[in-house]
Amino acid sequence: MTQDLHTEKMVINMGPHHPSTHGVCRLILTLDGENVVECEPVIGYLHRSIEKICENRTYAQCIPLMDRFEYVTSMSCNWVFALATEKLTDLEIPERAEYLRVIMTELNRIASHLLCIGVTGLDLGALTPFLYTFRERELILDLFEMTCGQRLTYNYIRIGGVSQDIPDEFIPKCREFLDIFDEKVDDYEKVLTENPIWMARNKGIGVISKQQVYDFAISGPSARASGVDFDIRRDDPYSVYDRFDYTIPVFEGGDSYDRYRARVQEMRESAKIIGQALDQLPGGDIRAKVRAMFKPKAGEVYSRIENSRGEMGIYLLSDGGKKPVRVRARGASYNHLLIIPEIIKGLKIADLVAIFASLDVILPEIDR
Amino acid sequence: MNPAELTAYITSNFSGQLETVENDQAEPYFIVPLSDLVPFSKFIHDDPQLELNYLMNMAGVDTGEQFEVVLNPCSLVNMQRLFFKVVLDRGDPKFDTVSNLWAAANWYEREIWELYGFEITGHPNLKRFLLPDDWDDGFPLRKGWVGKNVIPLPEK
């Protein structure tokens, strides 16, 4: 009886303006009913040509531009650019500056994870966790505002150290935040982790295998959720990370649920690192002597650090002049968006939204 | 393996001729001739000792006189990094794709093709995706390129 029903595939445009694409990414989906048959991302709507502008700026002027390269964790953008330039010079970074860098970047990692978990909840319909996570994020932004005066694009970590010392009420406030933070994370876990609907929406969705992690260069919590035990802070160590003891949470499932759990555990670990860094914070000055017209040695370097989304790297080519010849900023979301068409085949639009949020893809580091 | 052992291992085992560059960075640095790009990549990707299966970064470079493509693979298994470069000839810049070895190279190469204009033979889908579709103003990242809606920084 069942003669072949003539069903047409519907091409739909999850366009640049869409509530759940973080920023301006356009996904051209070919749908068969609700299932996604094929997905083709179109980017470039936020291509601000940061790399071309950096070629016409001095090294100190590149730092604020690097802030806008990945605006949710601007601290790590400053740091990776400063790290790249410091590798090309024989500057001696004071101890206190290294610790301040670690504290600020870990605080920024927590703020970025809070934003990611809040927006993942928002995308799956749970509107309340978004407000709770942003409440804690505001506390962290107060800490940043106290030190460098800005809430989002800090321009705090400079070549040779950090720009300002922390005010004296920073440490008590930071301690106070760390005390309340653990039980706040328990609140989020109570609302989301054991929620059966949350599990139903996230378990077994968008599974990334280990081989796919290697091929597509997936990094950060998304890679650690697929069983790849790799963290740049420990395996390719930079700065003073080897002086703290912290564990790297690794999960085997590889699906959206494990990526969410990897991020929640990582927040707890970062809080531990900040606590230890505050205990061991030495005195001394906060920045090495750097001439105004700073000129590094001629050479090429690729430096990378562990950003909240994954590996963030800067390829820097300098010919000894006061302006870099080539700056290539590599963001983690670049590869995370590349893998989405692979793992979305056959799933539904609702799953696409869940995967998109769980991979924590944001557009500035893709478009640059 | 520390960088020195790694360099020695690679130069001894790789058939093609390589040129190692002295630099004080933590990883070995090679310049690979254009024809040996894919064999060299296959060697470092599949060799059990090296297994550099994670392509961190691939960038096109225009240093004013020569075009280059810089690749940075690393291995998540035994935590090693490598830095190697291919120099393209100025007149007709072209190189073969490595996206069948590292799938991440797919978009890296597409971006190089779009912003630098290097021809990439064998790439699955070379389409414009960063610049607007009606872009006809050359290749922006090349040195000395001046676009029609670029306002130059006024010299003090």
Next chain:
Amino acid sequence: MELYPIFGWLDGLLEKVGITGPTADLITLVALAAMVFGLLSLIALFLVWWERKISAHIQQRFGPMMAGWHGVLQTVADAVKLIQKEDIVPTLADRKVFFWAPVICFVSAFAAYIVIPFGEGLIVSDLNIGILYIIAITTFTVISLLMAGWGSNNKYALIGGMRSAAQAVSYEIPLVLSILGVVMVAGSMSMVDIVESQSGWGGFRWNIFFQPLGFVIYLIAATAEANRTPFDLPEAEQELVAGFNIEYSGMKFAMFFLAEFVNMFTVSAIATTVFLGGWNGPFLPSWIWFLGKTLAIVFLLMVFRWSFPRLRVDQLMEFAWKVLLPLAFLNILYVGVFAKWLNW
């Protein structure tokens, strides 16, 4: 407080003016309809404000504060603003279907109040097939969602419309079966008889104590009927931008917006009448009991919305057919056996 004396006075007034017979009945009916319509739009405006205040306090923020004391006039401001908005009809839209969708949604939302008893005698007309009438009318909103989805010639709206049709069809059956349990006990489908049957034990002999499973099934199916989270797939902002009402602006959107809240009130009004003993309750006047219980259920629905994530379409269907339906049959079996045995 009987309703009829008011009409007695109105009829007397009409006599003096000299209008008798059918025209007088028409005028009284129109007056009654206007009164119910006024009361309900007032309740709907209050619900919109209440939802924003509850969601705000759940999320530790203030909610509307600027319009009037604690934002009380906020919904009035929204409504008046929506009237001023331009009424856009997309160029390639199916004009008639696009125009009639909000009208049907609005009318069907209000039509259910003919049989709902607000108090002792406060019922527009006590049909003897009251509950059957309500179930038939409330499914009209699904047709209007489908029309909105199709009429606005927008792919997202179409998906939203299809989802709402699939959702309503699959959640209608558990809803009806859970009400069937109560009808079996009450012995009649008229709403007043159902409430009378629960007036034992000094007004506390509610059906919820005897059929708790039926109440739970009803509540879940009702959230799905009213398109509330965790089942609000037709207008899931994150996936379908704004679901079926994506192309509607101005007054048409206001109709959809109010109809959604009136639906929520209808669904909770039926819950109170069928399971929580309508207007039964000691000392307080009957309509306060009714309003109190209904607003409690509405509060429950609102808390659902701000604490649960959203289900996927296939999980929604699976839950309805594989979990809710067998439970509904089990409930009827339980009611059938115990009703006979305990001869309620």
Next chain:
Amino acid sequence: MGIISKLPVFTENLPGGGLVTTSLNQILTMTQAKSLWYLLFGTACCAIELMATGASRYDFDRLGMIFRASPRQSDLMIVAGTVTYKMAPIVKRLYDQMAEPRYVLAMGGCAIGGGPFYYDSYSVLRGIDKIIPVDVYVPGCPPRPEALLQGCLEVGKKLRTQKLEDWSGPKNESR
């Protein structure tokens, strides 16, 4: 305009018609100011500040502003972030799809005039007032949430001066 736009014609010839329309106008624009629904349109860093303003501490909902995903139902478009040449036609189309009386708030340096990407960038549109009329500019990179809230109140003040007849009908056709 909705049903209401026909009203000024009737009230003109009433005794004291002018007084009626102005006071009516006052009430209507006051309701508009009290419930500005903003279109969720964030492209870059300012979008994160827009979300932070929507969260508990600074809370848009206090001003009666809730976010609407579809341009049809929103009357304030907050352009938060950099608009590139590839994104410009989309911003224009979204503005056209919005129902009249609509307002635009340019948030952040990039939307006002290209911001840090003014010089040497080949793909950034220097200021969205080149494509759509802007009502209020909120400078900052990104502006503080308080600045954004003050900007929204400015839209409310500016809105009070609008006359009913200004919005007497759609000006361009692509709806």
